[in-house]
Amino acid sequence: MNTINVIDVIVEYFSQQFMTHLLWAMLALVVVFIIGVIKGPSIWDRLLSMSMVSLKVIVVIVVLAYISDTAYLLDLAIIYALFGFISEIFIALFVADRAKEDSAREGRK
Amino acid sequence: MADIANIVGSVIIIIGVVFIVLGAFGIFKFKSFYPRMLVGSKVDTMGSMTIIFGIMVRHGFTFFSAKLMLIVILILVLNPLVSHIITKAAYESGHPLVDYRKNAKNTENKENTGNIENIENIENTENTDVRE
Numbered sequence: 001m002n003t004i005n006v007i008d009v010i011v012e013y014f015s016q017q018f019m020t021h022l023l024w025a026m027l028a029l030v031v032v033f034i035i036g037v038i039k040g041p042s043i044w045d046r047l048l049s050m051s052m053v054s055l056k057v058i059v060v061i062v063v064l065a066y067i068s069d070t071a072y073l074l075d076l077a078i079i080y081a082l083f084g085f086i087s088e089i090f091i092a093l094f095v096a097d098r099a100k101e102d103s104a105r106e107g108r109k
Numbered sequence: 110m111a112d113i114a115n116i117v118g119s120v121i122i123i124i125g126v127v128f129i130v131l132g133a134f135g136i137f138k139f140k141s142f143y144p145r146m147l148v149g150s151k152v153d154t155m156g157s158m159t160i161i162f163g164i165m166v167r168h169g170f171t172f173f174s175a176k177l178m179l180i181v182i183l184i185l186v187l188n189p190l191v192s193h194i195i196t197k198a199a200y201e202s203g204h205p206l207v208d209y210r211k212n213a214k215n216t217e218n219k220e221n222t223g224n225i226e227n228i229e230n231i232e233n234t235e236n237t238d239v240r241e
Contacts, residue, residue: 010116011112011115011116014112014115014116014119015111015112015115018115018119018122022122022126022160025126029129029130029133032133033133033136036133036136036137042142042204044142044146044195044198044199044204045142045145047195048136048142048145048146048149048150048192048195049136051188051191051192051195052132052136052149052153055153055154055157055184055188056129056157058157058180058184059157059160059161062160062161062164062177062180063164065173066164066167066168066173069173071172071173071176074173074176074177074180075176077180078176078179078180078183081180081183081184081187082183082187085187085188085190085191088191088195089190089191089194092191092194092195092198092199093194093198095198095202096198096199096201096202099202099203100201100202103202103203
């Protein structure tokens, strides 16, 4: 009798409140990686943490779309994935080019 | 049947959350850039894909799950590409391979070039540009 109650509680939790708790956990992880963006000593650490923040935002949008059961929010996630990754690639290439120009101007030691 | 799908999908989602929390721990544990990239990129890609797979299991075989499969394919293709390009750009722009915080402590031995033989002595050597 007691074990049946425990199973019922677990099934109830996983079917009702679990996705809301997952949403809060993902938002907390976004905050953690934003602390990584602020704290990182070089620009490459900041860029790495920023790519992880964009990935967490995609997961947050997917969980929101699951909770409200609206499939068109996933279009937003797809667009966010494409634009986030493309912008990170071009920021990385831009900073690398600028660093190469600076080292060429100063001369090799 | 829906209860079984809920529980299986939730367990898969919890596995993904554990992966992502380990990735966040690795970001704050390692102090140099390249180990941080090594830990963070793979664990984070795997965790996000696992969470989205769990949501697919919970929702069943629907149009919603087809869109989620498209997002999984995009993450699988694009996120390792971004990690590779950030690491390659950092290496080519001269980011040091050795931990830069150890530079201030030990400045006696200036002959280290970052070869394999010298990696065990890294704590006693100066951080130079290892590619030269």
